[in-house]
Amino acid sequence: MADPHTKAALSRRKLLTAGSMAAGLAMLADVSHSQDNPAANVEDRGTNIQITSLKGFRVGTKAYIKIETNRQITGWGEVTGLEPMVAVALAQSLFELLDGENPTRVEYLWQKLYRSHRDMRGGPFMTHVISAIDMALWDIAGKAWGLPVYRLLGGPVRDKVRYYSHAKAHKVGTGGPHPHSGDPRDIEPLVKNIKQTRERVGPDGTVMFDAHCAIPPAMLIQLAAAIEPYDILFLEEPAVPGNIEVFKRLKESIKIPLATGERDRTIWGMIPYLQERCIDILQPDCAHTGGISQMHKIATLAEAYMVPLAPHCTCSELGVSASLQAAFVVPFLVIHEMYLDGHLMPPGVANKTFKVLDDGHVTAPEGPGLGVHVDESQFEKVNADPKRKFVWPKLTLPDGSVRDY
Ligand SMILES: [Mg+2]
The missing domain is CATH 3.20.20.120 (Enolase-like C-terminal domain)
Structure with missing residues (x-):
């Protein structure tokens, strides 16, 4: 029986955008040229890719984060469980730490963001935003190499x-x-x-x-x-x-x-x-x-x-x-x-x-x-719907005392 993941890999090629295709082929060319030089194989062959911008969007009760690169490869991530305009502002502020960085260094950038504010190390608001940035970085890394993220993480351990x-x-x-x-x-x-x-x-x-x-x-x-x-x-x-x-x-x-x-x-x-x-x-x-x-x-x-x-x-x-x-x-x-x-x-x-x-x-x-x-052209329509606006929960028990849920 054909491996369903092999079939997915074939259809994946069709889905490569022109930009990521060109970038991926450029990197693959680097691989073949380095075959005769073992030392070159241990170098990060994605060294030429750089983060050039980060944009945040409120989309209903969520925030979407878009990271762009000099290779025309774009990554997306989602913030949830946080007031979306706060998420957008925090993500845009964190761009200062990402500007010019190599987005395929996902773990390094995670550490750089999480440990950025002396010893604060996270907290819910920060960690939710870092989560979205992390998703976007993996999205870029996968697109740069022409692979689903699960392949970069070791490959699937199950079929479904x-x-x-x-x-x-x-x-x-x-x-x-x-x-x-x-x-x-x-x-x-x-x-x-x-x-x-x-x-x-x-x-x-x-x-x-x-x-x-x-x-x-x-x-x-x-x-x-x-x-x-x-x-x-x-x-x-x-x-x-x-x-x-x-x-x-x-x-x-x-x-x-x-x-x-x-x-x-x-x-x-x-x-x-x-x-x-x-x-x-x-x-x-x-x-x-x-x-x-x-x-x-x-x-x-x-x-x-x-x-x-x-x-x-x-x-x-x-x-x-x-x-x-x-x-x-x-x-x-x-x-x-x-x-x-x-x-x-x-x-x-x-x-x-x-x-x-x-x-x-x-x-x-x-x-x-x-x-x-992601279809950016839909964002405005979503935001125009008053039912899809973030509101702070105002939760009390029948006696008027505060509750969490
Ligand atoms: Mg639950």
Whole structure:
């Protein structure tokens, strides 16, 4: 049987733009000329490519980052979970650190950005923006070499990636905040919803439950015991990120596999869950945690602890494609989140090349780089829609006190 990735490589050639084709061929010529000189083979053959500009765009509730080079190769990345105009301003400021740099030195530039402000090292706003820049750098590197990013990361370890949400795989949410309560009136509707979802997807379907950090720990322990018969794949976000002592307490009392990580950033944010053995499934978000570069490292850390990944993703098809590039090289992966129904971004803005299969999986993105095509001409139309404007959540419990979710 023909290797599907070989077929993808063939169709990829058709997708090369004239600019990236010329640049890629120039680099390949360098390779053949250096065959008789082993020392030349260890040099960075992409040394002539340089970053010339960075542009940021608000696109609905997201920000898209576009990095241009002197080789007419362009890379795209997506910022999510952050006020988009703040993201655009921060990305444009960070261009000072990228101007004239070689975009194929992805790890070096990640370090340069993350460690740029003395010992601040990240924080959510910075790391979300670095995530998008990292995606754009990998996009450029892939296009420069004429390869999908997953090839540069070691090649695919699977033929397809299992995903949700679809008719046979559904994640149930909390339906809002839950003040501390042991009342059946408060717990029974959640149990009923999970039970009905299990009945709807059938015994061969997948049910997940996202507690959104919105259910107090004692109440969550009660709820978890009540939903045990419905065989859910994981119970997500049982507690506020980073509160390791609460996670340890919940892990001792809840039999359902616990998952978290969407609001944790970098290897340094993830490792306490692993070291304290208080999580069963890790859910890094490529657009929150530091981009493809950090996803790849987090997967390796988790693999050492036999903890699989279920990547969180509420990006448009741009960020989903970036996350999939990493997911295809992760050896230990359960399922990948994605929403392709247009509620996060209208169709036509970022255009995926991966295919959605009938069996609940997606194929790898095709073409060089991230394998996604961004249509800038759509941005204005998206921004004209008042429903697609970022608004700060204004969240309170019924008694007026503040809540996170
Ligand atoms: Mg969640």
